Amino acid sequence: MSRVVVISGGGTGIGRATAELFARGGDRVVLVGRRADPLKRTADEIAEAVRQDPGGDGPHAVGTGTGVGTGVGTGEVTTIAADVSETAGARHVRDVVAERFGRVDVLVNSAGGNAALGSPAGSGDPLDRTAEHWLGNFRSNVLTAVLLTEALRDLLASPGGRVVLVSSIAAYRGSGSGSYAASKAALHPYTYDLAAALGPRDVTVNAVAPGYVADTEFFRGTLAPERERTLVGQTLNGRAGVPGDVARTVHWLAAPESGHVTAQIIQVNGGAERGR
Numbered sequence: 001m002s003r004v005v006v007i008s009g010g011g012t013g014i015g016r017a018t019a020e021l022f023a024r025g026g027d028r029v030v031l032v033g034r035r036a037d038p039l040k041r042t043a044d045e046i047a048e049a050v051r052q053d054p055g056g057d058g059p060h061a062v063g064t065g066t067g068v069g070t071g072v073g074t075g076e077v078t079t080i081a082a083d084v085s086e087t088a089g090a091r092h093v094r095d096v097v098a099e100r101f102g103r104v105d106v107l108v109n110s111a112g113g114n115a116a117l118g119s120p121a122g123s124g125d126p127l128d129r130t131a132e133h134w135l136g137n138f139r140s141n142v143l144t145a146v147l148l149t150e151a152l153r154d155l156l157a158s159p160g161g162r163v164v165l166v167s168s169i170a171a172y173r174g175s176g177s178g179s180y181a182a183s184k185a186a187l188h189p190y191t192y193d194l195a196a197a198l199g200p201r202d203v204t205v206n207a208v209a210p211g212y213v214a215d216t217e218f219f220r221g222t223l224a225p226e227r228e229r230t231l232v233g234q235t236l237n238g239r240a241g242v243p244g245d246v247a248r249t250v251h252w253l254a255a256p257e258s259g260h261v262t263a264q265i266i267q268v269n270g271g272a273e274r275g276r
């Protein structure tokens with residue numbers, strides 16, 4: 001059965017890899033992000049990658065193009081440009097999805113990022129900067145997930161709907177100044193409460209908490225080589241995560257046979273939470 005899969009942050013990184021995996025399975029994928037151009041490029045590239053290598057195991061889409069892509073013999077990939085940290089953006093996604101598809105089988109909340117990254121250390125009043133980082137991270141990681149989920153809640157397929165949130169190893173280990181880690185940790189009780197609320201509708205709600213994942217836009221060029229070596233060194237298998245590691249876990253959580261897995265936070269980090 002072709003499912004309707006809404007993926008926030010689907011234009012890049014983990015969300016993009018997840019989108020490709022669902023599209024390869026024939027699902028209809030809706031990519032949500034603020035920037036329309038990368039979203040459309042990604043939709044085309046996924047469609048092209050699937051067309052060129054239908055049996056491939058992805059997710060390693062490459063290619064060029066514009067517009068909305070439709071894979072041959074695979075799921076359709078459409079895009080909605082919206083800032084889902086705002087109620088208006090989340091409502092817009094709901095309206096488009098309701099009109100076009102009428103339901104959501106799988107919702108993946110991958111939109112997010114660390115608002116404290118790339119902010120110049122010495123600029124402005126430290127207290128103002130602290131407020132900016134904490135508010136920014138709660139907007140970027142909590143409101144994006146909560147507002148989109150609440151906006152789409154009534155459209156979730158029942159029985160069988162799936163909600164997946166993307167947390168972080170930072171929720172367990174901290175993130176330096178605390179604000180990013182705290183915002184990801186806030187998703188855990190939301191996962192538990194929503195799982196309890198939606199359980200009677202036979203909808204599961206889980207989160208994945210990745211460790212360091214390379215090949216994303218997350219660090220915006222700020223990751224120093226020695227810091228990267230440290231992060232890889234904390235893993236027990238000695239390598240960085242790749243978007244496909246997380247995508248495959250999300251895909252498994254969304255599978256019909258995973259219906260008894262709910263209210264869980266699944267760590268995908270090569271064992272780095274234990275560290276070395």
Ligand SMILES: NC(=O)c1ccc[n+]([C@@H]2O[C@H](COP(=O)([O-])OP(=O)(O)OC[C@H]3O[C@@H](n4cnc5c(N)ncnc54)[C@H](OP(=O)(O)O)[C@@H]3O)[C@@H](O)[C@H]2O)c1
Nearest residue numbers: 009012013014033034035083084111112168213216217218
């Ligand atoms: N990479 C890592 O090492 C790592 C580790 C642990 C957890 N994570 C988490 O994994 C998730 C995916 O991140 P990533 O690593 O794949 O980085 P990424 O490539 O930067 O992806 C984040 C995506 O979220 C979208 N986004 C951000 N704010 C949004 C908003 N307000 N409304 C709609 N879309 C928004 C961005 O697109 P636009 O800018 O166009 O909106 C972008 O496509 C994030 O929640 C991140 O916190 C990442």
